[in-house]
Amino acid sequence: MKLEGEENKIKWADYQKEIADDHFFYVRSCIRQSLYPGSEQFFLNLLGNILKKDIYENPSHTTCTGIGYHGDVVPFSTIQTVVARHYALMKESGYKNIAISCVTSFGIYTEILETWKHFPEELEKTREYLFKATGREFDIPENVSHTSDIIYKFKDEIASMAKYRLVDKETGEPLKGVEHIGCHYAKIFPKYGVGGAEFPQVLSGMITTWGGEVVDYPERRHCCGFGFRQYLVQANRGYSLSNSITKFESMKPYKPDFILTNCPGCNMFMDKWQYTVKEMNGNTYGQDGNAIPVLTYEELAGLVLGVDPWDLGLQFHAVQSEPLLDKMGIEYSKEDKYKTIDGRQMGVPAKILNV
């Protein structure tokens, strides 16, 4: 595959979106702040303290209700009003650029903005609903970026500060990364994703800039199988799982060192399903019988910048990252893995992979 370089006839410039440079209004993800809290924590730290950008989050921000919307329990007018409320919070806080942590939310924010463009009566209705319910008013944001867009924008700055590269310390070979993009990042509106829908560049750009190599495998563009309705009913989960396995089997021959995702659901499922498959039939898809660590882009940026893996929350994954850390030559303390910041011992999970 030729995604970059002179040989490449494709002009990715067609799919370069505008990503704000500073002054971000941050909205969190339901799944990420519960399951991978280190990622969002580090994003705020990276933007605010390392890159010295202005980033703000409002304590009154709530879920976007996207899971309910895609699970057929939240009507469209309701979710429009919830999203409008977030825009109102942004206006009240004096911000115009929204930075969205979740791909589902990102899809919803953009879907609603597009709806308002094409159906102005929906916008008027929403203004009315929000005002009646809360007395709030809102503006349309100037810039809508997913947080992976923002890291993509600053990938070169991150590379210039890097302590580690995505390179095998022993062999000097680039590490192989599988990138997986959430469906709602660019499949709804290819023009709002860096690189479009078929060959998105947002994560592959990070991997190559930080020294790694991107694996292109046949099922690369496919859904992880989350599917909201499919996952929410227990008896249907085999369907989600089977889709993830289709991807794992397709990537296995390439011997990937890690999977990089930009979607909360994908990250959760690609991580946890590896545990499930192993329990169900003993299969693993990484090297040497290991599972493949699944990282968020903040976690990967953090590792590259030399942040302690346990401060990034890598121990909260089902698939542990030690094989990757060892390859990159990252130092870490085995004792501190399950210690709180003030040194107290946390519970140690009984069933995790790669240890």
Next chain:
Amino acid sequence: MSDFGYVLLKNRHIDYEANDKRIAEYIYAREPSFGYCMECGCCAGTCTSGNFTHLSLREINILIKRGETSTIKEQIDKCMLCGKCTLVCPRGVNTRNIIILAGEAIQKLEANEL
């Protein structure tokens, strides 16, 4: 009843005149792009759901038009509404809306509202 050791065979023609085409009429009236399909199968080829379940939007489309609707309900329940079919459709069929409308029509049919 007498058993002569053989049975009467059911005619397997699509009996176009006898078949119930109310679902098709319901969709046509609300989503004209329903009629633009040329049965190319691009939707079904790219469908994530179709990997593991019997779901082919192309097939649903033609079955509804012919009034052969006995398997439709089961099929549309498998759709994740991900929209990948809309992305590839060369005829600009609003595939998501067709699934939604077919569901509505079936509900109404069952409630004797069609």
Next chain:
Amino acid sequence: MNKEVIVIGAGAAGMESAGQLANEGFSVKIFEKDESPGGHLKGWYHLFPNRRDSVEVMDYLLDVIDRKEIELLTNTTVTKVSKKDGKFVVTTTQNKEYNADAIIVTTGFDLFRSERKEEYGYGIYDNVITSAELEKMFRNGNLRCTDGRIPQKVGFIHCVGSRDEKVGNFYCSKLCCVSAVKQAIEIREHVPESNVFCFYMDIRMGGSGYEELYRESQQKYGVNYIRGKVSEVAENYEGKLVLKVEDTLVGKPLKMEFDMLVLMVGMEMSESGKELAVNSGLLTGENRFFAPADHHFGSNKGNVDGIFYAGACTATMNLTETLAHARSAVDDVVDYFRRKK
């Protein structure tokens, strides 16, 4: 008569109409944007349906324009035609102006840019090539994958850039189906042990001898046909191309691996034609080609009296139709001068 006629474009339509104009006693200038005449014919190997070597047609056309009444100006793009007092002024990119009594526009077509169908991975995966690139391989006698292997399994994807609202082309390009059949046969001839599959929505064999060629491809060459529009292409670990499609006649999604995939690229109004249309006030249709004055009686005429069209600048057209259309344009020119007397 000593009238001057300018022909814009030296492809098949331009060359044939220039020859006919000269036969009628006009003096002719042909402007060609490339460095040599011939247009798309230059890149073609054998022609459907009788698989004649394109060089024979090329030689015929070169012969047609090789006469003193015809002046060929290459590397010259016409940007504008304007009409003043019943005469025409043609402007080129070099900002030169030429006068003429009538114009035949033969700006032809451009091939669809396959990278626009992103899901097929053209420009991204090795061995996803266009039908035009395959013709060059045949011509050079070098039918190989990028790593030098001889392809053992080749797929043809029909309707790339045609009949596809997603790229803004509603129309059928008409000759890709028969081109695919011809090229599939040629693959089997070049590599007798190969397997060839065509993926189609409809097989459109409307021309004389086309259906027969289709039948021959099955009977003599064992070419396989699968009915379904290809949804996407990816590459697997062994470097094979993996294609996904619905086998619509079976009613199940299908995956298949290939060494080489050929995209049957459609035809679009040429960029130079578009520029000329905009600058000169020439009307174009919904399909972006020049709009004929009348579908049946005026396919060589447009909205400006004295400016005529010939060939694929008005609609997708095969070579047979193009040559006939070129000659009928000349009839219209003759008629135009007769009317003006």
